[in-house]
Amino acid sequence: MRAAAVGDLVQLVSMRDLKSFLLRIQPEERLETHNGVIQHADLLGQPFGSIVHSHLGTEFALLTPSTAEITRTLKRRSQIIFPKDLGLILLKLSIEPGQEVVEAGTGSGALTVALARAVGTNGCVHSYDVRADMQNTARHNLELIGLSQRVTLKTRDIADGFDETDVPALFLDVPNPWDYLAQTHRALRGGGFFGALLPTTNQVVLLLTGLQRHSFGMTEVVEVMLRNYKTVAARFRPSDRMVAHTGYLVFARALNLEQPPMEPAST
Amino acid sequence: MRAAAVGDLVQLVSMRDLKSFLLRIQPEERLETHNGVIQHADLLGQPFGSIVHSHLGTEFALLTPSTAEITRTLKRRSQIIFPKDLGLILLKLSIEPGQEVVEAGTGSGALTVALARAVGTNGCVHSYDVRADMQNTARHNLELIGLSQRVTLKTRDIADGFDETDVPALFLDVPNPWDYLAQTHRALRGGGFFGALLPTTNQVVLLLTGLQRHSFGMTEVVEVMLRNYKTVAARFRPSDRMVAHTGYLVFARALNLEQPPMEPAST
Amino acid sequence: MRAAAVGDLVQLVSMRDLKSFLLRIQPEERLETHNGVIQHADLLGQPFGSIVHSHLGTEFALLTPSTAEITRTLKRRSQIIFPKDLGLILLKLSIEPGQEVVEAGTGSGALTVALARAVGTNGCVHSYDVRADMQNTARHNLELIGLSQRVTLKTRDIADGFDETDVPALFLDVPNPWDYLAQTHRALRGGGFFGALLPTTNQVVLLLTGLQRHSFGMTEVVEVMLRNYKTVAARFRPSDRMVAHTGYLVFARALNLEQPPMEPAST
């Protein structure tokens, strides 16, 4: 039976209101919540999955955080990519243990974390961002989670190109991905996976046009709509409100074409 | 630059109608399509991402298949879990390289494949199914893809329990998961991740009741709705029809509770 | 050109933040908003569609309110039925000018208003509610809008049955519609239209069972999901959040069956 130890990254979830807290156990520290205080030291030796109590007696579940929970609770300086999109991105980019993958921009690091967990200890994520302040936030997050060794943060304008070549997968979370498609195609291996997330339809239209000009193919555009349900068995129903939109996900493959394929003839 | 070699698992996609074919290259074999015939031998040495031609001159892109594509093209004896759901399942169960995870039933093996790719060469998937014929289909699929070493198929009734203990994640894709929650809780480590997929609301209601009785917590029920768009830049719009429902995804954590927590007071 | 006159029901919409106000013009009164004060007297003679100004100079559009706007701005004591659902209800119940239709409960009167507008001056809505306080709120709303002559409010328990017979359409917005299906069937004409709105799946399951027992047929259950878009042409995209659920709409026809039809054989 696994028990919490010094240095563990743990999640505490209030059984009262399901509020969630992420922390790395340091013997001298304490977590202050609106449901009372928990001394880190009191967690030591407690088995995961068990219930601990705040000084007010509120019950908290002691857990290891999921990738989804980690990304949700990141310190953020910008809109993060949501778990509903992260799952599909990893699957469509076909991320596997041991791979070396590239993303830009780093942002607050939500996708960075998801990629780093998916490539494992033998893989690597190269993450580009032109803003040093963003990358400092991401660095802070990666260190808290213990993933910094798998990630190289490059404070660089991707207009100047990527250092990497023969990359299996590359994701652009920037407002104008169509401006970097030549650089992206050079970085990707033949048939490599490209992805992007864009909030507006106007941006998608520009990216679709660009992808065709730069020898990408198998292009797909999708939206993921996630609907949460209330979990009371006697009154099973969807939640009242939901996230209606984060962005359009665009996926494509880097092809070696002498001339780009014709646009499909009709809608 | 990577080129196709004997034994490679490759995907050929018609540039004409985007129909996709999965094959493992064998020098003597040939692929017959409605767009013409392609000799496997003609693929050898071709770089990935390049265009090859059928005997009718139709262009095909030569690619390595994504996890999503692989699961979509599996030989199937039953409804498979869709990529839209697979991505979120991997993320919510927090599957990582090197883990040993459990699923039941095996079905045609779509989730098995996705789990096996995510845990990598150092991980393992234990997959239970009471039906030998199902597992034979899954075995065939896993061998084609080259993932059999990472998967142990157990033709067994999970009413008799799982062999494994201290498992980080366990997924039940069976019609009556509420009947196996005691066995599931015993197999999971403290705080371990539980998931299930159920088509009807009646099933979800039964599972929610069962999870509470068997010391599971942090229960979530979600639906993933995936909306595809047509990719013509000048006429950007959603596809006409979509998959409206595959199933409700239920996620929970295995807790160590002397007595189960109270149901939330109201909707 | 139509101009605002004493006694008109008008809508004022701030051009600054699109906040909307409903009022009936009384020469002595004034509207106070966070964007300044507007004297009713200043509206007299202004053409509809023109811009008026508050004492702070904020622009307001002078409009006649739509049915959708009216129902949105009703004084409410309970959850109202949303425009997204109202539109489909009117269409599926096939409400026409001149009809005499029935609903229960009255609630705050949103559906009452929509039905009363649709049946016109020659039609009539009979609205039942067991709670007098609810009906007082609805009465207040109907008087403000000027629809009281088309509506008879009956403070009555529908367990005792409806006064009306040969009714073309009857809608139940009560938590337990399955308890009143015999009464409902007696009130409806042969083939008459039945509708209900229910928040939980458990309720829908009970109603489906009841409808079959009470000689209803052609049963349909639907959800309406309405997605709003931001209207900036250069950044066209969905709103960030949306209403995920109001309720399941159930529609059926009253049949004359000696014995109820068999349930369809399979899902």
Next chain:
Amino acid sequence: MRAAAVGDLVQLVSMRDLKSFLLRIQPEERLETHNGVIQHADLLGQPFGSIVHSHLGTEFALLTPSTAEITRTLKRRSQIIFPKDLGLILLKLSIEPGQEVVEAGTGSGALTVALARAVGTNGCVHSYDVRADMQNTARHNLELIGLSQRVTLKTRDIADGFDETDVPALFLDVPNPWDYLAQTHRALRGGGFFGALLPTTNQVVLLLTGLQRHSFGMTEVVEVMLRNYKTVAARFRPSDRMVAHTGYLVFARALNLEQPPMEPAST
């Protein structure tokens, strides 16, 4: 109790597979279905809501068709507007008994029918279409349903303007509504309701730009997603597939502005 008579417009729905047929009762005629033949004469005197039998013994429910059913079963030469959209259009345009409203193009007449039913015997629909063949189909449909007296079909290019002025509501179901906004504004009364349906985002962007230039305000863009459920109580769940997209609905009000309002500053 109402019974079917010569000249009635009736709907017959097979109790076996819920296939639906619309017909106007003519004593000499017969309906041929894959579930057998029904003589119109055999329907005479049968009460609505009762069960009739084909010569093969299949049960059919005898009903009056709803507006939604009528529009679904129209003879069509073009994509019709779906009930999910029709309901919201009527509500947002605030159509009421006795009104005189305008639409273009006529198409197969689905919206024409819905508008004509909503305005009643004292109202009128003016429907423009440049194509005579389309209007002949619509005329045929309107005559079958018995609504021709409420509709004037004008075979005319709306670039030349509308005959009507002071119109309370006007709907454009044409591919390029932005080209007719000056004409539309002239036809509408001050504050009048404008609506349009457009399949692509590119079209919506053009219309949004046009509406602002032509003194429209209170602009809204929405999508209606309708989700059908299977109606088996023991296995309550959504249908497997759904219509993902028909079009974006755009609504606005005709304002009297000397200069158009500023675009909102940010998304």
